[in-house]
Amino acid sequence: MSNPFNRPGLRALIGVRFREFFREPEAVFWVYVFPILLATGLGIAFRSQPADRLPVGWALWTGSRAELLSALETDSSFKVARFEDSAAAAAALRNGQVALLVIPESDGVRFRLDDTRPEAAAGRLQVDDALQRAAGRTATIETSDEIVRERGSRYIDFLLPGLLAMNLMGSGIWGSGFAIVDARKKKLLKRLAATPMSRADYLASFLLAQLVLLVLEVGTILIFGVLAFGVPVRGSLVTVAVVCAVGSLAFGGLGLLAAARPRTIEGASGIMNFIMLPMWVLSGVFFSASRFPEAIQPLIRALPLTALVDALRAIMLEGAGLVAVGGQLTVLSAWLVVGFGVALKVFRWQ
């Protein structure tokens, strides 16, 4: 590729890519609107808020300790449900309606709970403390709370770089793949192959157009994350841009590879899902990839989506620079070179 600015064929091909993209409303939806809807939904579900009032059951059938019951009911930390009937109480405990059941007895109280449930074990301590205080225990040392809710440690902060990376994977792989298979089916590829068009230019036009569309895509998701949820971007925007560009190109290369041979949309979909599915599961978009066994960690780290997710989290949440994410950039570049090179080699023009 000599002077990239003096290639009318390449320029025209890139122009066609833009037109075809923006004249396809579904594509615009999946690339720009869908990630925002997803982030909104997940952001609302996992929003940070004061801990809910702990649901506690109170057994009435063993005799009453009215003063303890009213102490619990006036405490804003608890939501107390009274049970006349032991079977109803057991059901509420079983289905999680109450975290634990308090059973008053003549000489004290008994807690009934499932200790494998985190909220039950923690709730037991809380209820016990409240009851002891109500019964007259005084604190031996004075304690006080200082609440810190730091940006960057919430679930949405963890999630947003992952969603951004996943979206780049989706648009990179679907974006070029379908257009190519469609053109092959229509014999348009064959017709193009009969012209002096550079075949590398044709494939490159998909990647280069993607780079431009990327600015909008990344911009939309980032601005949304920052404005709606206050997600931090601690590293420099230039670093974010470089990593997104390399990541997007790597997925674009994989998309070209997926579309290099198949003659039908169905065939291409199968290959693309085969490529993406392991990454959706393994690459740590929704939860940390370190939960997987140590033995397969090297494999997970070599996946392009893992590299992109890790790099974006490091930049946005920890303020990492380009050097710090050099390893991930190397992984992504390798996928780009291999994907594009093999795709060009094995590409079926007929």
Next chain:
Amino acid sequence: MTRPGALRIQGLHKIYKDVRAVDGLDLEVAVGECFGLLGPNGAGKTTTIEICEGLTAPDSGVVEVLGLSWGPNRDALRRRIGVSLQETQFSEKLTVEETLGLFRSFYDSGPSVDQLMQQVQLVDKRKGRVGQLSGGQRQRLALAVALVGNPELLFLDEPTTGLDPQSRRQLWDLIAGLRSEGRTVILTTHYMEEAERLCDRVAIVDRGRIIAEGTPRELISRLGAEQVIEVSMDGDGNATRAAATIGGVAGVLDTRVEGGILSLRVERLHQSLPGLLEALARARLQIGELRTHAPTLEDVFVSLTGRHLRDE
């Protein structure tokens, strides 16, 4: 050596799995000619033309386009030829103008997009999406796309298949115009009328080989017949019986029965017709309809292969 022709093919073979698509085909086309490959569907026309376009590699044989072979001259040849494939669908989301602009960008020189739209009469569809064009408009767009590099040699694969008669005639005029601009045109068709109207010479292709070649006039006169008489009878049985009773009719070169139609190639109409009618009357065979026409390439094909050329 003489000036290289537009196309020279020798001993061309191409086998797909177990089908001999092209089976020893030889062909020469001179510069400035309009040459037609005529044959039924599946005769090997498209395979042959796609080998000439450098899109398909032959199993064996020599192919020289404009005096050059494909391997080392790939790029040079692609600049000098124009191609219209069978059934290419251009991107439906682009306009006529954008489609032409895209293809024009691959060539260093050639007519402007405006000139091209004018030439194929698509100026008023300039901003129209390709998806909205009629069949005839799409074929004219395909023709314009073939012309973007101002080619010396044009390959048109079934340029009018599936079009209504009016659109077909419009394309014929355009193609005739290209030939008169001095370009060499090689087209495939299974319409006799198209070959007779457009082509200086035709080759009749059947089962991957050329079974006859020459100007349409030559091929027809090779039949030795001046006229063809067709008599439609009530069923093949009657037509066969009729064929048996007319042995003595003067000037009949050949008789054939197909689809309840008895067809005779005769030297002179006035010589054979009275005898034919008399023989049929004597055998008490009812005539449905009687037609006569000057022989066409269709008759040539039928006489060579015993089959009709028409659409399946």
